[in-house]
Amino acid sequence: MSGNSEPLSPRAKLAVSAGRAAAAVSRAAGRGSGSVIGGRVALKLDPDLLARLAGHLDVVLVSATNGKTTTTRLIAEALRSEPDDVVSNALGANMPAGITSALAGGSRARYGVIEVDEKYLSTVARDVTPKAIALLNLSRDQLDRAAETRMLAERWREGLAGTKALIVANADDPLVVWAASSSANVVWVAAGQEWKDDAWSCPSCGGVLQRPGDEWACGECGFRRPTPSWALSGDHVLDPHGSAWPIRLQLPGRANRANATTSAAVAAAFGVPPQTALERMFAVTAVAGRYDVVSYQGREVRLLLAKNPAGWLETFSLIDPPPAPVILSVNARGADGTDTSWLWDVDYGRLAGHPICVIGDRRLDLAVRLEVAGVDFQVCQTAEEAVRRCPPGRIEAIANYTAFQDLRRAVGN
Numbered sequence: 001m002s003g004n005s006e007p008l009s010p011r012a013k014l015a016v017s018a019g020r021a022a023a024a025v026s027r028a029a030g031r032g033s034g035s036v037i038g039g040r041v042a043l044k045l046d047p048d049l050l051a052r053l054a055g056h057l058d059v060v061l062v063s064a065t066n067g068k069t070t071t072t073r074l075i076a077e078a079l080r081s082e083p084d085d086v087v088s089n090a091l092g093a094n095m096p097a098g099i100t101s102a103l104a105g106g107s108r109a110r111y112g113v114i115e116v117d118e119k120y121l122s123t124v125a126r127d128v129t130p131k132a133i134a135l136l137n138l139s140r141d142q143l144d145r146a147a148e149t150r151m152l153a154e155r156w157r158e159g160l161a162g163t164k165a166l167i168v169a170n171a172d173d174p175l176v177v178w179a180a181s182s183s184a185n186v187v188w189v190a191a192g193q194e195w196k197d198d199a200w201s202c203p204s205c206g207g208v209l210q211r212p213g214d215e216w217a218c219g220e221c222g223f224r225r226p227t228p229s230w231a232l233s234g235d236h237v238l239d240p241h242g243s244a245w246p247i248r249l250q251l252p253g254r255a256n257r258a259n260a261t262t263s264a265a266v267a268a269a270f271g272v273p274p275q276t277a278l279e280r281m282f283a284v285t286a287v288a289g290r291y292d293v294v295s296y297q298g299r300e301v302r303l304l305l306a307k308n309p310a311g312w313l314e315t316f317s318l319i320d321p322p323p324a325p326v327i328l329s330v331n332a333r334g335a336d337g338t339d340t341s342w343l344w345d346v347d348y349g350r351l352a353g354h355p356i357c358v359i360g361d362r363r364l365d366l367a368v369r370l371e372v373a374g375v376d377f378q379v380c381q382t383a384e385e386a387v388r389r390c391p392p393g394r395i396e397a398i399a400n401y402t403a404f405q406d407l408r409r410a411v412g413n
Contacts, residue, residue: 012052015045016104023101035089039097042104050096053103054128057087057112060266061128061165063121063156064136065149066311068094070251070287071136071259072115077284078267078277079111088113091288095120096127111270118152122159132166132269134262136191138175139198140342141308149198153179168265171228174216178203178223189265190214190231191258194317195310197345232261237274239264245274250285255314289408293394296411297387300394301327303413305404307336309345315398322353325390327383328370329360329399329407336401340365348373354396357386360403383410 008016019042023034031037042049060079062072069092076088087106089099094115103112116124118138125133135156138149156179160167169180171188175198180186193199199216202209207220217224229240235257236244245264247257260281267277286292293302306315319326332338340362348370356377358366363379370377380386383406387395399407 008052009046012046012049015042015049016053018042018045019101019104033091033093035091035093035098035101036095037097038104039093039100042100043097050100050103050124050127051129053100053106054112057103057106057109057128058270059112059114059128059130060132060134061114061116061121061125061130062134062136063116063118064134065118065139065141065308066314067136067255067259068115070256070284070290071134071263072113073284073287074260074263074281075134075266076111076113077280078263078272079113079270080280084108086111086113089115096124099124119155121156125159125163125165130163130165132168132266133160133163134266135167135169135176135180136259136262137170137173137193137195137310138179139195139308139310140345141337149175150203153203156180157182166269168262168269170262171226172214172216174199174209174223174225175203177226186226187230187265187269188226188228189262190228191262192232192254194254195313197309230261230265232258237261237264237278239268239274243274245278247278248282250282251287251291253314253318255317289404289413292413294411294413297384299387299390301387301397301411302394303404303407303411304396304398305401306398307400309342312346312398316347316350319354319396319398320394323391324354324393325357325395326351326354327357327359327386327390327395327397327399327407328366328377329358329383329397329403330363330366331361331400331403331406332365333361333402336403343369348375351375355391357389359383359386360399360406383407 019038022041023038026034026037062068076086080086087109089102094117153175161182167180167183167186170176170191172193202218204223205221207218209216231238247260264274264277290305304315306312332340357380359380
């Protein structure tokens with residue numbers, strides 16, 4: 001396990017102090033938490049600071065296209081037996097600067113549970129020498145900014161080759177399996193994969209993947225789904241001994257049960273039994289505002305984040321059945337990716353029967369997509385107008401990244 005924290009060098013201490021000061025200035029100016037600018041300033045002063053801050057920690061890295069913020073939070077809770085046990089970038093600042101800011105507050109922690117942007121996984125893993133890495137899924141996201149999914153998988157595969165970390169990986173995602181297969185020490189989890197449109201061809205040879213039942217295999221090269229030792233089965237986690245442990249989460253949906261299954265497998269690697277890990281996860285009620293139900297304009301509004309086609313598909317399975325009203329909000333700012341062509345990959349026909357109001361910077365792009373899908377909708381200028389126009393019932397509000405932040409501010413969350 002982790003040893004005692006090495007005292008930081010004077011340079012590292014100066015870097016941490018300067019980073020905190022920069023973050024405080026940013027917060028005072030109303031520019032957010034300041035974690036990113038604080039981390040950037042700190043790393044400028046000491047480029048090796050991330051490695052120094054992680055030196056005394058048992059580090060878990062979590063990376064994926066979808067679910068990494070929630071899974072990071074679930075793993076952190078599963079490992080936490082004392083309040084100061086875990087340091088984590090709980091608000092999702094998942095590039096090196098944000099991670100550095102998070103770890104700067106963890107001098108007394110035993111564990112560092114860190115969400116990492118898919119593109120930075122190899123870089124961060126090299127710096128912090130993780131004990132475990134959880135890999136959940138890879139799918140199309142931010143097409144103007146991110147690499148094509150197989151290129152990301154290849155980057156992971158190259159970066160993880162030779163790592164001493166335990167890899168906890170989703171056996172149901174061929175891209176993740178291919179990426180993780182370069183590692184010697186892998187625990188496979190049957191976490192499921194509802195979105196399959198990025199995994200029809202074999203990442204190893206390019207052949208067509210056959211998908212009989214829950215299995216998958218390449219008819220060309222024989223690359224196939226590995227046998228999982230952990231699995232999600234309904235409302236239970238199946239452990240490697242065949243025991244079934246009930247999942248009781250306050251977070252909704254199959255995707256979060258899958259996240260809990262992966263989290264239990266990670267926690268077990270640190271000696272936390274599945275029952276204990278799952279009981280601790282019950283404490284998580286919302287993650288950075290996601291899944292919160294807020295009162296606004298006399299209405300109950302549930303806030304749901306969906307950033308890409310796979311995320312929208314999972315989110316549609318969470319919402320109340322028709323005629324529950326739905327607000328959809330899409331932006332295309334820098335943090336979202338400026339290309340909205342992904343809207344055409346989402347099956348908005350699943351929203352048939354729901355009264356829909358559309359808001360956000362790109363509400364007209366979304367309106368065209370809904371028109372083609374044959375779904376009724378109204379275009380509104382603001383969240384307030386949308387809520388006012390919604391018929392009775394709890395409102396399900398689904399938004400992509402910056403639209404979600406706008407919505408939280410609008411409803412006072």
